[in-house]
Amino acid sequence: MGNIFSSSIGKKLVMSISGLFLITFLSLHLFLNSLLLVSADAFNMAANFMSTNPLIRIMEPVLALGFIIHIVYATLLTLKNQTARPIGYQNVDQRMASTWSSRNMYVLGFALLSFLVMHMANFFWKIKFGTVPSVMVDGIEMHDTYTLVTSLFLTYKWINGVYLAGALALGFHLSHGFWSAFQTIGWNNTVWMSRLKFVSYLFAIILAGGYSVISLYFWFFASL
Incomplete structure (x- = not known):
């Protein structure tokens, strides 16, 4: 039991759980960012809630830890897989x-x-x-986060391209990572796998598409 987290299966389990945790955050973050397309007040109020709510503030270091754990275990597994590959591996068409x-x-x-x-x-x-x-929004003083975000997008148009590329990378990453995480947990029979892969691709399209729409809006349609 003590060696479970040092084994390949244990590392995959930790990476899968941390990945699913981060996916939850990304979904919430997309909802918050989508308010940029609604109004300045709506986005500022949501951003203020996220920055002042005691529970959210407690979760911030937990979220940071989740990112660190996911990155560390992904690196360890990648290095292990690279060293464990047979000599003739590169001659096999993995596509x-x-x-x-x-x-x-x-x-x-x-x-x-x-x-x-x-x-x-x-x-x-x-x-x-x-x-x-x-x-001031509804009599409450708060950071004008909306102006901070939108001014950056509108002043430096190339940043929209960077964010669009990030959204596409996220979509490709999730298209495999989502169902792979559940497979590691144990949902790996033929019935569940076909369903999970469908949900994984759909979820990846929704998240990547959602973030892309925001970038494209400020790139082509919004103005100072």
């Missing part, structure tokens, strides 16, 4: 037995990590430790 996403999960994950660092520097760090103008 016949696996999808492009499954073969490039670590590359996609690294792209998402790079995107996350940029996102944190542009928004989270500025909101937490920078100087953000205040605004």
Whole structure:
């Protein structure tokens, strides 16, 4: 029992659970970001709730820990798989037995990590430790997070392209990672796998599409 987390199965289990936890966060984050398309007040109120609610503030370090655990265990498994491959592995055409996403999960994950660092520097760090103008919404003073976010998208159009690329990388990553996580947990019979793969692809399209729509809106339709 003590060695379960040092075994390959244990590492996959930890990575799967942490991945499902992060997927929950990404879904909530998409809902919050979609309010950018509704109104400034709606987005500011939601952002203020997320930054002031005691439960959410407690979850912030838990979320950070979830990212760290997922990245560390993904790295360990990737290194282990690389060293365990037989000599003739590269001569086998893996495209016949696996999808492009499954073969490039670590590359996609690294792209998402790079995107996350940029996102944190542009928004989270500025909101937490920078100087953000205040605004009154329904008699409550709060950070004008809407202006912070939209001004960046509208002033630097190339950032929309970066966010669109991040959304696409997320979609490809989830298209394999979602059903693979449930497979690791134990839902791996033929009936469940076909259903999980369908839900996985659908979920990946919804999340990637949702984030993409926001980027495309500020890239082509919104104005200062």
